[in-house]
Amino acid sequence: MDHFHYKNDLLNCEDVPVSELAKQYGTPLYVYSQRTLLHHLAQLQRAFAAVDPLICYSVKTNGNLHICKLMAEHGSGFDVTSGGELYRALKAGVTGEKIVFAGVGKTAAEFRYALEVGVKMFNVESDAELHALGEVAGSVGKVASVALRVNPALPPKTHVKTDTSVKGTKFGLDIDSILEVAQGVADNRKLRVCGLHMHLGSPILSAQPYREGVEKGLVLIDRLRKQGHPIETINMGGGFGIHYRKQEAPPADAFAEVIVPAVKQAGCKLVLEPGRFIVGNAGILVSRVIYTKDSGGRHFIIQDAAMNDLIRPTLYDSFHRIWPVAPASGFPAPPDDYEAEIPGTVKNDVVGPVCESGDFLAKDRRLPPVQPDDLLATFSAGAYGMAMASNYNSRPRAAEVLVDGKNHRLIRRRETFEDLVRPEIEV
Numbered sequence: 001m002d003h004f005h006y007k008n009d010l011l012n013c014e015d016v017p018v019s020e021l022a023k024q025y026g027t028p029l030y031v032y033s034q035r036t037l038l039h040h041l042a043q044l045q046r047a048f049a050a051v052d053p054l055i056c057y058s059v060k061t062n063g064n065l066h067i068c069k070l071m072a073e074h075g076s077g078f079d080v081t082s083g084g085e086l087y088r089a090l091k092a093g094v095t096g097e098k099i100v101f102a103g104v105g106k107t108a109a110e111f112r113y114a115l116e117v118g119v120k121m122f123n124v125e126s127d128a129e130l131h132a133l134g135e136v137a138g139s140v141g142k143v144a145s146v147a148l149r150v151n152p153a154l155p156p157k158t159h160v161k162t163d164t165s166v167k168g169t170k171f172g173l174d175i176d177s178i179l180e181v182a183q184g185v186a187d188n189r190k191l192r193v194c195g196l197h198m199h200l201g202s203p204i205l206s207a208q209p210y211r212e213g214v215e216k217g218l219v220l221i222d223r224l225r226k227q228g229h230p231i232e233t234i235n236m237g238g239g240f241g242i243h244y245r246k247q248e249a250p251p252a253d254a255f256a257e258v259i260v261p262a263v264k265q266a267g268c269k270l271v272l273e274p275g276r277f278i279v280g281n282a283g284i285l286v287s288r289v290i291y292t293k294d295s296g297g298r299h300f301i302i303q304d305a306a307m308n309d310l311i312r313p314t315l316y317d318s319f320h321r322i323w324p325v326a327p328a329s330g331f332p333a334p335p336d337d338y339e340a341e342i343p344g345t346v347k348n349d350v351v352g353p354v355c356e357s358g359d360f361l362a363k364d365r366r367l368p369p370v371q372p373d374d375l376l377a378t379f380s381a382g383a384y385g386m387a388m389a390s391n392y393n394s395r396p397r398a399a400e401v402l403v404d405g406k407n408h409r410l411i412r413r414r415e416t417f418e419d420l421v422r423p424e425i426e427v
């Protein structure tokens, strides 16, 4: 469920017409709904309440400080994948005990930073990393808490570029050698191996991979304990899918049903690292049509949001619903089953101004007729949207606005041309 609704033929975010936001803040513009964010966090908290989980919001999904702060204020910890994200998480107002640190290439400097601020746990992804962490911990006189990240070698379950738990990806410790790696540090007093971690990939639209993952996890936890490792935590990562096209994603309860019993059976604490589930459908990207044109038998809508603002369609073949903020008269709000055909709609390629044929938000997309100056909403853009935005083509990055009921505030100003050149050494 989200709080973007058409009222009197106009898209509203909570109680604010999106057209007003576009007028005040300009386009392209990311618009987030606070109610939606908190609703999704609460759904997870409720679904997994039986095991009192530590929910660690995935900072890489959308790291805006205001959003991270909201998460922290409502009980969330953080999953970080770099020193920069650790900095953000701390700025959002949590202490190290609510932060877990993932990633295949953590550096010695990142280890030192994270040990200094006392992160709860390092999710370690290789034998080499494990030993490097032990050395840094020794040099600063600390003991590092470690969850071993296993790659459980499951069948493919999502886009090849975001599937992290098939054999042969760079992620995690190979399930066939993880026990050997763990045995190798059984006597290392600088490392406390006290958790098992897996993040299966994303987005995942079924609980089945989690069922297979936890089953393998339970066996490993048993063996790790027999080696003398005090396994207390199981971290099942993130990856919970969301509605991009229609109502295709399972509810939080469906994932809890397979994860909670396993956590109880293992006698462990649960950590989760959701990102997309919380923020994906809490954000839209608002853009303005610049031109339309027909060429080579195709109809193009050229609008002011581009691949530098939202790279997912061209990077992952991702599907985002798009619809006019104020549809032409006689055209409805987008239907729940977005792929249902509405009479009078025509196929368009929705593209941006960037000089790449890969610069598109959608291809062959049926939309009501639009004119220059019309506003478009690209939905489900809260996750991996602004977080992946760049300055390609020297385009200043978009502004971000957070809506709460009737109120709205700028949480990131639009970049300026001066911002573009600021870090370059003066010429």
Ligand SMILES: *Cc1c(COP(=O)(O)O)cnc(C)c1O
Pocket: 058, 060, 061, 079, 081, 102, 103, 199, 201, 202, 203, 237, 238, 239, 240, 273, 274, 275, 276, 277, 383
């Ligand atoms: C990206 C990532 C997540 C978040 O994934 P979502 O699909 O956004 O929930 C969680 N854990 C790790 C290790 C990740 O890399």
